[in-house]
Amino acid sequence: MNNTEQQALFIIFGGTGDLAQRKLYPSLFNLYKRGYLKNHFAVIGTARRPWTDEHYHEVIKESIADLSDDEEKANDFASHFYYQSHNVNDTNHYVTLRDLADKLDEKYGLCGNRLYYLAMSPRFFGTICEHLKTQEIITKNGYNRVVVEKPFGHDYESAKALDDEIGSVFPERDVFRIDHYLGKEMVQNILAVRFGNSMFNAMWNNRYISNIQITLSEALGVEERAGYYETSGALRDMVQNHILQIVTLLTMNAPVSYSAEDISREKINALKSLKVYNADEVKKNFVRGQYGSDAGLKAYRDEDQVASDSMTETFVAGKLAVENMDFAGVPIYIRTGKRMKEKATRIDVVFKQMPVVVFKDSCLKSDVLTINVDPEPGISIQLNTKKVGQNFDTESIDIGYSLSDEQKAEMPEAYERLILNALRGETMNFARWDELSYSWKFLDSIRKAWDDEDLSVDAFPNYACKTMGPKASDELLEKDGNHWEF
Structure with a gap:
């Protein structure tokens, strides 16, 4: 496939975590270097920590330091990232998140395409998905896809309950259960x-x-x-x-x-x-x-x-x-x-x-x-x-x-490949x-x-x-x- 530019807003729940810094940000940067991400993308990182956008940019640049010797390119990449301090149980925080998402959608010309990455404990998946729906963060004019990390439950019953919670908001075709293998x-x-x-x-x-x-x-x-x-x-x-x-x-x-x-x-x-x-x-x-x-x-x-x-x-x-x-x-x-x-x-x-x-x-x-x-x-x-x-x-x-x-x-890298698959809506390399x-x-x-x-x-x-x-x-x-x- 050619490296067609992807237009999307990434909202990463757990944006300050180890997974985001070790895997997600470097993978996004590799997609940026290869031309899959150019001008029409933005990332909102959310977590409890009271970070500023400026501090978030420094974290991003540190996470990709081994992948870039071009300071200007690293700065331009990091400029697409925005931080929102967020409590997943607080409805008002989702209102703030929606306003920022809508603003970035217009600024970067993202056509309502949104990829929600749940890099948090599974116990928050249902709460996050429900708020995305009720606070109208899910758009009507683009795709809305959710990427979830393991562990997806601890047995069949808990996995079924988790799937029901996510499935009440996102249809199966838009749920990307990631297994990096x-x-x-x-x-x-x-x-x-x-x-x-x-x-x-x-x-x-x-x-x-x-x-x-x-x-x-x-x-x-x-x-x-x-x-x-x-x-x-x-x-x-x-x-x-x-x-x-x-x-x-x-x-x-x-x-x-x-x-x-x-x-x-x-x-x-x-x-x-x-x-x-x-x-x-x-x-x-x-x-x-x-x-x-x-x-x-x-x-x-x-x-x-x-x-x-x-x-x-x-x-x-x-x-x-x-x-x-x-x-x-x-x-x-x-x-x-x-x-x-x-x-x-x-x-x-x-x-x-x-x-x-x-x-x-x-x-x-x-x-x-x-x-x-x-x-x-x-x-x-x-x-x-x-x-x-x-x-x-x-x-x-x-x-x-x-x-x-x-x-x-x-x-x-595995995460790089799978994130691009999710952007393209390709479900083959994800577990159903x-x-x-x-x-x-x-x-x-x-x-x-x-x-x-x-x-x-x-x-x-x-x-x-x-x-x-x-x-x-x-x-x-x-x-x-x-x-x-x-």
Whole structure:
């Protein structure tokens, strides 16, 4: 697509927060540098803090300092930002917000187009949306779209209540539930690899695939997010959204077309195909863990805002079963955790070994397709070949593709890509309510089984920092005759 200029007013609730400063403002600046935002845009940042426009501009320029060495360009970009001290529960503040929004709409020629970004606690989503409607901040002559961050509820019932609150104001087509993993270059490459290559398209089924492995490992601990993490845990924080979205892309059937409607339909069907486990099956197929202290690093229970006897999991590994024609019998292994050996997001598709070993004295390994999402985006294939020399011995080699420095420079950051999608009204890379509802129902069965389990407080911690999780995670695969490729 060309870089057509977008006309819109951004209203960011939570404009002083960490997310806004680390992700949103740099992403908007990148869109500005690439020409998607030029003269016809404005941003209102709102929060409780009593900032001035001048102070807000300094915050903006500091947040984009690493992206610009052109002071004039940075100043011009920051001049489009306006700050409004705001209490989300105070109706009068919305009146002030509406007046400022209308003024900026006229000043910048925004045609009534508005994007509301809710970078705040979900408990405020309903209140904000209702006030946007009753105080007539929502325009009649342009589009009005709302972007919401996770966590979108903490179980199915709370997510449904949240969706009802937002849905009473915004139709589904205007609700953009952001999952930044769906904006990552190599996650978006999954469909291209699967359906753009006859070899993989023909082999992407239980006749040829032995198992699929998904790893989202983080080297850091919970850091300043400990308060939130105590109420969430790895299961809700990573599995319900990021991992299950990747699972759907790997197991969905081919869509009729590359459109939001067709792709979402197949993703929903993939989620419907996930076997929902009972308590005994959860115990058999899922592992949880919590990191301990090691090498001068704190144990989870020693982090600020964490209870000394906390049973919150910082690690999850699981074996998923997809009950459809193509993937019946193919285990999908997932794992994610804090304080692991390294930060990485990786997908390994392990193919079945040859049924007849022609080369009897050779040790053949399984062919493996690896999609590296982070930190070094790329794709590689592990194949068996003959060793150079007189004898006929085989060895495993990797044939790989990684992004060049030039490609990395051009690659949009996930939030940058998704914000532009929202401006264009493109819903393909956002989770729809039906997807969330099925993912929550799957997750709730696991959470309930864990909550009902009488687990001793001495069960945690059960893995050391800088490892790939508890031993039980390895045993989960070993009992199937498999092993983690990463």
